[in-house]
Amino acid sequence: MLAAEADELDRAAEAALRPRRLAEFIGQPVVRDQLSLVLDAANARGRTPDHVLLAGPPGLGKTTLAMIIAAEVDGALRLTSGPAVQHAGDLAAILSALQEGDVLFIDEIHRLARPAEEMLYLAMEDFRVDVVVGKGPGATAIPLSLPRFTVVGATTRSGLLPAPLRDRFGFTAHMDFYSTAELESVLRRSARLLGAELEDSAAAEIAKRSRGTPRIANRLLRRVQDWAQVRGTGELDHAAAMAALEVFEVDVLGLDRLDRSVLRALCERFGGGPAGLTTLAVAVGEEPETVETVAEPFLVREGLMARTPRGRVATAAAFAHLGLSAPNQPGTLWD
Numbered sequence: 001m002l003a004a005e006a007d008e009l010d011r012a013a014e015a016a017l018r019p020r021r022l023a024e025f026i027g028q029p030v031v032r033d034q035l036s037l038v039l040d041a042a043n044a045r046g047r048t049p050d051h052v053l054l055a056g057p058p059g060l061g062k063t064t065l066a067m068i069i070a071a072e073v074d075g076a077l078r079l080t081s082g083p084a085v086q087h088a089g090d091l092a093a094i095l096s097a098l099q100e101g102d103v104l105f106i107d108e109i110h111r112l113a114r115p116a117e118e119m120l121y122l123a124m125e126d127f128r129v130d131v132v133v134g135k136g137p138g139a140t141a142i143p144l145s146l147p148r149f150t151v152v153g154a155t156t157r158s159g160l161l162p163a164p165l166r167d168r169f170g171f172t173a174h175m176d177f178y179s180t181a182e183l184e185s186v187l188r189r190s191a192r193l194l195g196a197e198l199e200d201s202a203a204a205e206i207a208k209r210s211r212g213t214p215r216i217a218n219r220l221l222r223r224v225q226d227w228a229q230v231r232g233t234g235e236l237d238h239a240a241a242m243a244a245l246e247v248f249e250v251d252v253l254g255l256d257r258l259d260r261s262v263l264r265a266l267c268e269r270f271g272g273g274p275a276g277l278t279t280l281a282v283a284v285g286e287e288p289e290t291v292e293t294v295a296e297p298f299l300v301r302e303g304l305m306a307r308t309p310r311g312r313v314a315t316a317a318a319f320a321h322l323g324l325s326a327p328n329q330p331g332t333l334w335d
């Protein structure tokens, strides 16, 4: 329910909710300002804009921004992703089909295979690919020049990007989590597009629990709509929001059942920790990887849990959130 990654249902629903132009894009003021400068300058010069890297966690609008960039420069958008390009030949095929002014969106660009990455360096810098013909000592590289195009790379792990690739982008836009007020605007806009009216207090409740992520906000809105239609009055009001969020076990901080059971185990069974990841995972009946990748990042971000060399530790805020009193032991985080 609160995963920031998209599933099939999200993808189908999201298409209708994506802002199409930069002016419609809510939040991310710094990124919007940087992009509008780069795109306006490119348009004024009649040139394709510099390559852009979009860095940030999933669900914050990287794909949406890539589509907006293409729309703003009147270019066609070609989409691919790092894992989809297994061989340099795959990338050569994509690059050689590009037209002047196209925008090539490469999602998860940090997962490109090495040979493809090297081919991309040359394509981004010199608008050229070397097509290798033949094998062994007789192989020759035939240079093929490409029309000017713009690469928009998206990554959730900009630290994994090799420096030579990072350097080929004209700039990197760092996307941040959205504020509650921004998410309320996203929700009001989505409701309008869905032909529904969303009460302000309902928007505030949903926004507060959406983990700073528009994708999650839109998903929760759909569940509130379901509740209103099936069990409520049809209105997207405060009562519908509260009831739907309760059905789906999303609490006031945006924690779901797994998050809470991890915290509860840490606080109640291990006295707040430190507890090792595996021990904690066994206590909640999950795989260590699930606890580490699904629950932990948000708990740490919210200041409810800390990772220390001795193991996971619950903070005073975690005890308070669960309505427990924190043990008073010197040397621990809640002291």
Ligand SMILES: Nc1ncnc2c1ncn2[C@@H]1O[C@H](COP(=O)(O)OP(=O)(O)OP(=O)(O)O)[C@@H](O)[C@H]1O
Pocket: 004, 005, 006, 013, 014, 015, 017, 018, 019, 024, 025, 026, 027, 057, 058, 059, 060, 061, 062, 063, 064, 065, 154, 186, 214, 215, 218
């Ligand atoms: N600034 C925004 N204003 C309004 N809606 C937004 C905004 N950013 C994202 N959204 C909505 O959130 C959803 C997810 O956005 P998007 O697919 O662009 O995220 P992403 O960062 O590319 O995620 P991923 O990396 O997981 O693909 C879209 O449906 C889009 O409508």
